[in-house]
Amino acid sequence: MTAAPARRPAPSGPAAPGPTGAGHAACHHGEILQGVFRDARGLPCPALVTLPVNVRASAARFTHRPGSPSDEVTVTPGGRTKARAAAVLAVRACAARRGAEPCGGELTLTGDLPLGLGMGSSTSDVIATVRAVADSWGVRLPPDAIARLSVRAEGASDPLMHGPRPLLFAQREGRVLETLGRALPPAVVVGCALGGGEPVDTLALPVSARDEDLAAYEHLRRMLRRAVTDADTALLGRVGTASARLRQRVLRHREFPALTAIADRTGAAGVQIAHSGNVAGLLFDPRTPGLERRLRQCAQALGREGIPPTRTFTTFATRPERGVVPWTNTFRKPSAARI
Structure with missing residues (x-):
């Protein structure tokens, strides 16, 4: 077989x-x-x-x-x-x-x-x-x-x-x-893009530890702690603006003077920036009289200065706000928020 x-x-x-x-x-x-x-x-x-x-x-x-x-x-x-x-x-x-x-x-x-x-x-x-x-x-x-x-x-x-x-x-x-509290003070933020939306190499940025810088930042830390405790949006804006101004020694955003001028004209509490990037925002107290008008004026003023507005959001949102649009993948022409 x-x-x-x-x-x-x-x-x-x-x-x-x-x-x-x-x-x-x-x-x-x-x-x-x-x-x-x-x-x-x-x-x-x-x-x-x-x-x-x-x-x-x-x-x-x-x-x-x-x-x-x-x-x-x-x-x-x-x-x-x-x-x-x-x-x-x-x-x-x-x-x-x-x-x-x-x-x-x-x-x-x-x-x-x-x-x-x-x-x-x-x-x-x-x-x-x-x-x-x-x-x-x-x-x-x-x-x-x-x-x-x-x-x-x-x-x-x-x-x-x-x-x-x-x-x-x-x-x-x-x-x-440090845990500063449960939540930041209430704010409405009009976002925008500085520097043409170019990326920033975070780790390449210098870190300053001079005594005068330590004193300045510790003072801002105490201010922010108080802003959170008191839900003080105006104080939050002051901290954001002061911190952003100090960081301009490194980032040198050419649009920064225009950004702060728009904040002053439209009654914003202050500004904030990505200290390791080019996104920025203007902070408004949601209790400000005529808020919707101020937000429109802010977005229009940003556009006139060649600073593209991106989105408007709040620090206290639990769901997407009406009128908020998504970020685009190509940031050179960001989506504009309809306010």
């Missing part, structure tokens, strides 16, 4: 995808205050307080690729190197928490926030990524752990992982220096 031919092994294909997780993160609109402050040990420390925007800026999905090395992470769209680095770090951290072997995976990011403008686009991507990886591993990472991973991936990070509370946050260390 003829022996039956031996069966050939079935060709091996790629391993079936493993668990998938999802995460999202908000963005911000630059800073109310940024400078150098003393920490609990009395040492100078770069830190900031951001102006939150109540939108989901980045969403991420992460799918395990079983059997692959933990550093084999592919990212869509390409070029998001900070998010990829965050995914690798988060995979290893989550696997260690589960006592399991880490593996690579596929990361997909979505969102329409412009890059490099000082709105926390990279931090938003990184936080969404870390949350998606953690979700895929069935791990819940606290904000402090997310902050540490974000700083390792980026070099500096905004405090978006902590939610919208006003925090004085050491962006290069990932730690909270």
Whole structure:
């Protein structure tokens, strides 16, 4: 009897995808205050307080690729190197928490926030990524752990992982220096773009720690603490303007004099800028008489000065405001808010 031919092994294909997780993160609109402050040990420390925007800026999905090395992470769209680095770090951290072997995976990011403008686009991507990886591993990472991973991936990070509370946050260390309160004072913000919307290299900016700067920033810290405690929008505007003015020694926005002049003419409480970018805003007290007229005048004046208005939002919104339009992906011609 003829022996039956031996069966050939079935060709091996790629391993079936493993668990998938999802995460999202908000963005911000630059800073109310940024400078150098003393920490609990009395040492100078770069830190900031951001102006939150109540939108989901980045969403991420992460799918395990079983059997692959933990550093084999592919990212869509390409070029998001900070998010990829965050995914690798988060995979290893989550696997260690589960006592399991880490593996690579596929990361997909979505969102329409412009890059490099000082709105926390990279931090938003990184936080969404870390949350998606953690979700895929069935791990819940606290904000402090997310902050540490974000700083390792980026070099500096905004405090978006902590939610919208006003925090004085050491962006290069990932730690909270002070919780200023539950919420910023109520304000309506008319956003705009300076410098043609060009990106700014955050980490290349100098950090000053002169004694006179430390004294000035500590004074603004006390003012902001009082503004939050008293829900004082006028004082919030003074802090934002003073901080932005100090930062002009580094950023040198040519539009800054026009921005502050428009704020004065239209009765704004003050201005704020992204100290590491080109997004800016004029802050209005929502209780100001004739607010709608003032907001229209502000947007028109910005346009006449060649400063594109972008969107109008509030510091106290719980849902998108009527008339708010999304950010465009091509920021050279930003969408204009219809006020």
